[in-house]
Amino acid sequence: MKIEATFVTSATSAGDLPREPLAEIALVGRSNVGKSSLINSLVRQRIARTSSSPGKTRLANVYRLTRGNAAPLHLVDLPGFGYAEGQQRAKALAEPAFDEIARAVFARSPAALLLVDARHPGLENDRAAWEWVSSAAADAAVVATKIDKLARGERIRAMRQLESVFDAPVLPVSAVTGEGMEELWNLIDSLVNRRNRNSRPSRNSQRPPKPTARSPEQPPTEPTRQQPLRRKK
Numbered sequence: 001m002k003i004e005a006t007f008v009t010s011a012t013s014a015g016d017l018p019r020e021p022l023a024e025i026a027l028v029g030r031s032n033v034g035k036s037s038l039i040n041s042l043v044r045q046r047i048a049r050t051s052s053s054p055g056k057t058r059l060a061n062v063y064r065l066t067r068g069n070a071a072p073l074h075l076v077d078l079p080g081f082g083y084a085e086g087q088q089r090a091k092a093l094a095e096p097a098f099d100e101i102a103r104a105v106f107a108r109s110p111a112a113l114l115l116v117d118a119r120h121p122g123l124e125n126d127r128a129a130w131e132w133v134s135s136a137a138a139d140a141a142v143v144a145t146k147i148d149k150l151a152r153g154e155r156i157r158a159m160r161q162l163e164s165v166f167d168a169p170v171l172p173v174s175a176v177t178g179e180g181m182e183e184l185w186n187l188i189d190s191l192v193n194r195r196n197r198n199s200r201p202s203r204n205s206q207r208p209p210k211p212t213a214r215s216p217e218q219p220p221t222e223p224t225r226q227q228p229l230r231r232k233k
């Protein structure tokens with residue numbers, strides 16, 4: 001199936017985010033989790049820069065993706081969290097303190113994917129991030145990266161552990177072997193379509209989808225469970 005991917009913008013604040021009212025999927029994960037590699041593997045081109053200095057960029061990179069005849073969507077690559085800049089910061093992030101740009105993106109009620117490293121199930125800041133993401137996003141799922149690094153037995157154990165920690169289905173993927181890419185496209189489709197049914201912008205509207213969750217000025221301090229997690233079918 002033909003995939004088109006173009007870079008739209010790098011955003012540092014709400015005002016930089018695209019005005020074109022497309023469905024959005026936000027990608028969240030610790031620095032070095034393999035987010036850039038995954039984006040490149042998903043779109044089959046080197047559109048995202050893989051990090052040589054993790055944690056440096058506090059930008060959201062927005063890409064416009066079209067697969068086959070499906071409606072185009074915006075993929076929003078959020079800055080990695082949890083990079084060890086000292087204990088204090090790591091502690092703050094475990095709560096987790098997302099960047100201003102992450103709050104601005106989540107105020108638009110996107111669908112979201114939390115990326116976690118398959119080799120490290122249940123890290124404290126991944127769990128905290130899931131609490132935040134799963135309550136702030138219109139719909140969310142967990143993706144386990146670098147699955148190629150695990151042998152069969154380890155993989156089975158890790159997947160069981162991940163599903164139990166996050167209490168949600170977890171999709172195993174590898175940017176190296178391409179495993180899970182088709183499933184990831186299908187997962188993205190199902191997340192953004194469910195999200196669109198809840199808050200589809202009007203066809204004539206040039207404005208971005210109306211934030212239904214929270215405004216960036218009122219970031220969630222505690223996750224709420226008003227939007228229960230929807231399980232992947």
Ligand code: GDP
Nearest residue numbers: 031032033034035036037050051146174175176
């Ligand atoms: P980011 O900081 O989350 O964008 O992470 P990167 O995409 O830059 O990847 C971090 C490191 O993990 C790099 O050395 C990648 O080559 C490696 N990596 C990323 N994805 C995979 C994967 O699926 N399998 C393996 N074996 N290595 C990966």
